[in-house]
Amino acid sequence: MKNLAILGSTGSIGTSALEIVAAHPDRFRVSALTGNSNLNLLADQVRRFSPIRVAVPDEERAAQLKQRLATSHGTEILFGAEGLTACASGAETDLVISAIVGSAGLIPTLAAIEAGKDVALANKETLVAAGPLIMETVRRRNVQLFPVDSEHSAIFQSLQGHRRKDVRRLILTASGGPFRDLPLDQLRKVTPAAALIHPNWHMGRKITIDSATMMNKGLEVIEARWLFDVPADKIDVHIHPQSIVHSMVEYRDGAVIAQLGIPDMKTPIAYALSYPERISLDLPPLDLCALGKLTFLEVDSRRFPCLGLAYEALQHGGTAPAVLNAANEVAVERFLLGEIAFPDIPLVIRRTLERHEPVPIRDLETVLAADRWGRETAAMISATALVEGL
Ligand code: NAD
Ligand code: MG
Secondary structure (H helix, E strand, O other): OEEEEEEOOOOHHHHHHHHHHHHOOOOEEEEEEEOOOOHHHHHHHHHHHOOOEEEEOOHHHHHHHHHHOOOOOOOEEEEHHHHHHHHHHOOOOOEEEEOOOOHHHHHHHHHHHHOOOEEEEOOHHHHHHHHHHHHHHHHHHOOOEEEOOHHHHHHHHHHOOOOHHHEEEEEEEEOOOOOOOOOHHHHHHOOHHHHOOOOOOOOOHHHHHHHHHOHHHHHHHHHHHHHOOOOHHHEEEEEOOOOOEEEEEEEOOOOEEEEEOOOOOHHHHHHHHHOOOOOOOOOOOOOHHHHOOOOOEOOOOOOOHHHHHHHHHHHHOOOHHHHHHHHHHHHHHHHHOOOOOOOHHHHHHHHHHHOOOOOOOOOHHHHHHHHHHHHHHHHHHHHHHHHHOO
């Protein structure tokens, strides 16, 4: 029996993870859950899975959750940063699923690793902002970090049984999102509603916008750099509109090993939960004959400037990726609020990065300071965009 803490249990990844738990009660038990604003769903999850503890961001929400759970139940209700940390590091937990969105996931993920927990990592922003710190802590605490992101799970699966020194290149695939073929001059008119419709995946709002700009792939290149210890010049990206080949590893003899499957996050989540075993999932089979063909294209850097920005941030090193991530979170939020246009997202990020003097990541405070600075600067630049245009 594996005891799971699910940070961000009310989100897209969190609810998929709970579906897997519900289908395998003989294997998994839930020890902790955390949520943010969807208290009705969180209350349902607490009733159904009876975790030892649950956490929400503040005292008011904790009181509201308590009200919803009126009948006496044994779950301890916690709040704030302390509550989140308690859920991430509880003694009874074997594996923490890190599925909060954005850099809000950094502190609890680090707390889980520090507490010696294995982590199934969906929250890519953590590795983007604090890659060296996270990987150093993983080594020091001797824990395992299992990728949940479908591309990284595909690479992880394609590495099984092979020697790392034989790897020549990682190839990440990207769907290209909803605007892959839209004439470039129409990108400025793109609405949040249109950007929130992803052709292949059902995901949270922030990552769906990241997929449309392809910053998601940029964040994933940085994530892969740290997870697999492969330099950026050995990580390539191909557009693959069908999202069937989830990513590939090229070896020095020319062999390319890929992992394929229908686009459903339950497969990579389940692999992270049950590794090295595989467990049954009730998913439709991949029907390649029905699909007929799989296609691959180069990335057009004019259409997707965010990908280049991510490679640049990685090259600058230190705190540059943390600032890239923070500026992206702000720009995406402003776009969703209708305050900036879709092509302003990369502009806000670029201008924020241009003003940043990266410093080496020494500790958590270095990362948090860069995150704060990135947010403040990007907010200021977005406000200018609102008044004057960028
Ligand atoms: P989501 O928006 O659906 O869910 C986010 C979760 O985080 C929710 O439970 C929410 O309550 C919680 N949360 C949000 N802000 C919070 C805060 N400030 N403090 C505490 N909790 C907070 O997001 P998602 O699509 O499930 O993505 C989660 C993470 O997984 C992201 O980092 C994303 O990049 C990554 N990821 C998602 C997918 C996917 O298919 N959805 C695929 C790969 C990677
Ligand atoms: Mg992905």
